[in-house]
Amino acid sequence: MENENKKVSRVKFLSWGVGIASLLAIPAFLRPSRKKKDTKTVKMLTQDGRLVTIDVAHIPEKKKKIDEKEIHMWVQKNKGL
Numbered sequence: 001m002e003n004e005n006k007k008v009s010r011v012k013f014l015s016w017g018v019g020i021a022s023l024l025a026i027p028a029f030l031r032p033s034r035k036k037k038d039t040k041t042v043k044m045l046t047q048d049g050r051l052v053t054i055d056v057a058h059i060p061e062k063k064k065k066i067d068e069k070e071i072h073m074w075v076q077k078n079k080g081l
Contacts, residue, residue, distance in 0.1 A: 049078060 040056045 047074065047078065 041053045042056055042059070043051055043053050046052055
């Protein structure tokens with residue numbers, strides 16, 4: 001009789017333990033995730049010849065096409081560096 005009582009109390013203890021553990025785990029699934037935003041960066045060359053990393057969000061969407069004259073002037077200006 002005493003052996004059966006111990007077995008029942010052990011099963012009761014384990015079932016209560018599992019129940020409480022599952023209740024404590026529920027808030028972890030309901031909490032909103034705190035994922036860090038993946039910031040995409042691009043490496044670009046400045047006019048003075050330095051390589052810099054820029055966040056893509058800071059680059060304007062509308063792009064201006066450069067003239068050939070401006071390219072040649074930029075290259076000649078930086079050729080002496």
